[in-house]
Amino acid sequence: MLFAFITNGGDAETYTVVAMTNKTKGARGASAFILEKGMKGFTFGKKEDKLGIRASSTMELIFIDCKVPAENLLAKEGMGFIVTMRTFDMSRPGVAAQALGIAQGALELAVKYSRQRVQFGKSISSFQGIQWMLADMATELEAARALVYACAREVDAGVKDVSRDSAMAKLFASDVAFKICDQALQIHGGYGYMKDYPIEKYLRDAKITQIYEGTNQIQRNIIGLQLIKDLAK
Ligand SMILES: Cc1cc2nc3c(=O)[nH]c(=O)nc-3n(C[C@H](O)[C@H](O)[C@H](O)COP(=O)(O)OP(=O)(O)OC[C@H]3O[C@@H](n4cnc5c(N)ncnc54)[C@H](O)[C@@H]3O)c2cc1C
Structure with a gap:
C-alpha cells in the first residue's frame, strides 16, 4: 500500500494514517492509527520534485505487511x-493563514518594485493603472484576512462546527493569494518572470494553498452542501 504526497514525509517521526478496517462499511469502516518512523513494514518511497514549497519535503509512505498494535488506534x-x-476543520485555517502570509509578502514586493522601477521618466507607482492594481490587491487581502481571523476566533472559542467557515477561509484566502501573486508578478514585468527576483517563488508557493487540505473545488462542495442542509432545516 502506497500513500502519495505526504508533507514532512521522511522528516517526521510520527504519522497519522487512516486505513480501512472494515471495507464493507464505507466511510464508517475507516480507522485512524498513530505510526512511528522505523516500524516494521513502514518505509518511504519517492521524494517529490515540486513546483513550489520546495523547502518542505513531500514523500510517499509505503506499507508492506505493516502490523500496527491496537494501542496505536486513534x-x-x-x-x-x-x-x-x-482535523481538516482545524488545519484549513492554517493553510488559509499560509496563503495570507504569501499574499502579504507578494503585495509588499509589488509596492516596493513599483516605487523603484522607472518607465517613461516616472516610477511605475505613479501610474494610476498600477495604483488600481495595488488597491485591489490590498482590498482583497484585507477581506481574506478578516475571514481567516473570524474563523480562527471561532476555533479558539471552541465553536462546535466550523466546517463551513474553515472551508470558506481556505477557499477565499488561497484564491486571493494566487491572484495577488499573479498581479504582483505582472507589476514586476519581465523581471517578474526571472529567478533573479523573488516574486516568481511567491506565485509557485501560493498555488499549493488552492490544492492541499482538499482542493478548492472540494471546499466549494462543503460550503454548498452545508448551505442546502441549513436551508432545509
Ligand atoms: C505538496 C503536497 C502536499 C500534500 N500533503 C499531504 C499530506 O501531508 N497528507 C495528505 O493526506 N495529503 C497530502 N496531499 C494530498 C492533497 O491533499 C491532495 O493532492 C488533494 O486533496 C487533491 O487530491 P488529488 O490529488 O487526489 O486530486 P483529485 O481528487 O484527483 O482531483 C483532481 C481534480 O478534480 C477535482 N475534483 C475531484 N473531485 C471533485 C468533485 N467531487 N467535484 C469537483 N471537482 C472535483 C479536483 O478539485 C481537482 O481539480 C498533498 C498534496 C500535495 C500536492
Missing part, C-alpha cells in the same frame, strides 16, 4: 473518517 475503530474531517 479514537475508536470506525472513527477514521470523522477524525480526518475534524
Whole structure:
C-alpha cells in the first residue's frame, strides 16, 4: 500500500494514517492509527520534485505487511473518517493563514518594485493603472484576512462546527493569494518572470494553498452542501 504526497514525509517521526478496517462499511469502516518512523513494514518511497514549497519535503509512505498494535488506534475503530474531517476543520485555517502570509509578502514586493522601477521618466507607482492594481490587491487581502481571523476566533472559542467557515477561509484566502501573486508578478514585468527576483517563488508557493487540505473545488462542495442542509432545516 502506497500513500502519495505526504508533507514532512521522511522528516517526521510520527504519522497519522487512516486505513480501512472494515471495507464493507464505507466511510464508517475507516480507522485512524498513530505510526512511528522505523516500524516494521513502514518505509518511504519517492521524494517529490515540486513546483513550489520546495523547502518542505513531500514523500510517499509505503506499507508492506505493516502490523500496527491496537494501542496505536486513534479514537475508536470506525472513527477514521470523522477524525480526518475534524482535523481538516482545524488545519484549513492554517493553510488559509499560509496563503495570507504569501499574499502579504507578494503585495509588499509589488509596492516596493513599483516605487523603484522607472518607465517613461516616472516610477511605475505613479501610474494610476498600477495604483488600481495595488488597491485591489490590498482590498482583497484585507477581506481574506478578516475571514481567516473570524474563523480562527471561532476555533479558539471552541465553536462546535466550523466546517463551513474553515472551508470558506481556505477557499477565499488561497484564491486571493494566487491572484495577488499573479498581479504582483505582472507589476514586476519581465523581471517578474526571472529567478533573479523573488516574486516568481511567491506565485509557485501560493498555488499549493488552492490544492492541499482538499482542493478548492472540494471546499466549494462543503460550503454548498452545508448551505442546502441549513436551508432545509
Ligand atoms: C505538496 C503536497 C502536499 C500534500 N500533503 C499531504 C499530506 O501531508 N497528507 C495528505 O493526506 N495529503 C497530502 N496531499 C494530498 C492533497 O491533499 C491532495 O493532492 C488533494 O486533496 C487533491 O487530491 P488529488 O490529488 O487526489 O486530486 P483529485 O481528487 O484527483 O482531483 C483532481 C481534480 O478534480 C477535482 N475534483 C475531484 N473531485 C471533485 C468533485 N467531487 N467535484 C469537483 N471537482 C472535483 C479536483 O478539485 C481537482 O481539480 C498533498 C498534496 C500535495 C500536492
